[in-house]
Amino acid sequence: MPTKTERYSPYSRRLHLGDSLRQLRQDQDSSIQQVAKTIGMDRTLLTRIETGQRRVAADVSISIAEHLGIEQHSARWQEFYALARDAAQSGWWEGRAFKGLSPRQALPADLEAGASTIRWYDFSLIPGLLQSPAYLRARHNASVTNDHSLDNPIDVRARERRQQEVFVPGGPRIEVVVEETVVRRVVVPKPAMLEQLEHLLDLIDTNGQVDFRILPVGGELLGVRAPRSPWEIYEFVAGDPPAVMVESLTEDVLLRDHTEVANHERLWRRLHEIALPPDESRKLIARNIEIISKEQ
Template identity: 40%
Template sequence: MPSSASPVIRRARLGAELRRLRHRDALTLKQVCGRLGWASTSKLSRIELGQSRPDLADVLDLLDVYQVPPGQREALIVIARDAATARGWWKALGEMGERQRDYAELESGAATIVEYQPAVVPGLLQTPAYARLRVAAGAALCSEVDVEADVRARAVRQEVVRRPDPPAYTALLAERACDPGGTPPDVWREQLRHLVALADRPHVTIRLLPGDAAPEGSVHPLAPFSYYAFPDPADPRTVMVETLTTDLRLVAEDDVARYEHLIDRLLAAALPAAESAALLARRAEQPVVPRPRAPVGGGPPGDGES
């Protein structure tokens, strides 16, 4: 996976800039579309909301309408090109469903990634065998999932932590995430050894939260989440909150700041990285006693599912 600006973030930023320019000129969606000969306002609305990959020609026309000066114009054209990245970029990501694509876009351009998982191993750290169990369990609730295609796509996503310029990646795992549950012993042992090997990489940090760990104020996350910061400080820091059926993307400054504060509390309560790696290594060599519960249950692939 090549290092590049995150398309989904660039679309959001481009849309916000174009909306600001329209408001500056006191123009309505209908007025702008009328000047451009666009049949419907929905096209411009989707561009401003970051919901579609903009055509560069359309962006150039909008910049003409708003009479954007040369310096600002060139900067927005760069953002628009990143936002419009499509076929070649998706081919590099392999086969994946819509939910995986959202995470893949964020990961591709991130400088910092922090993931919290209360019960499972995050998608970027999963072995193929463990991932297959996770996806198969999700497919039980979402029959249209192609398990093998999803596992292949997940493996491509994981290249982000192996590329020459990887993001700084931190996984905060609750102790339950290190519980084999009903996972076959050989699959679980392989997964733990994989975590230990990844933790040895200089840009990967794995921190475990003991069951009795109490973050400051006893504030515990209610759902898995992922946090992303980007090389360009003007690109909005983003949090993805995972639910059974969909994922909530947060970009509002106040929302993201709350999660940053929560991350600080979780890091303060977690075991040090070296101690976490040592604990994982010990558990990898201990006999695994499967439990009746299935640790791989879940919904359609999101991030923990991916």
């Protein structure tokens, strides 16, 4: 695993490496079949390396780069070696203690491991990295998500581990915009909701990594497409291209196309502009704590 000063996402590094190898091949106007035959590799394996779907030893990736014209020990060779080395690593989410972990927990854990900034939008739930223990465990009762993944105790432990890994010195900055209904609508038992809101106040007051903003119902969203689902934008310490994770009820989709990422970044900036600043968001959370406390 990387040290605290060498934060990276193995999956993001594999994607970056695959993009770079594919670009080398295309610059030579060579097909997958031609390159695979030249280096004695199965065509399907080379395809999966180029798409970042297959982890291989660093020397395998370097061998491909050398066959595509990268001179040994040149500055560019060193860049490829760093990519190949990082891409070949595994993370805590793949260890024996988390065997059976769902992809919807494993992939975010991987991306978070190398993120410099995570920008998160949600309209129904508190983002996972900010969930309190009671809210986290009660969430599978929230019919609004129809998400029963937390019935798996390994997924619960993984969510907790993700929080531990993120909230450390040098961890990513987390910028959140949620709809007002996220802090007003009770989607878990009231004691859990109360704990969650108090947890948010604590994060806002004490954690410099978190920028939490509420999008008021009366805010105007003009000139951009309205959000259709929750999503996160990841920027990476290692300089990998940014990515967007779009969530649905049953699966998550990772977007890396430049135009798609740019569209989400533009929407994020607009949402951030019209959301309440942290101090006003804090006041709204505090008012809802008073309301729920009186109801109890």
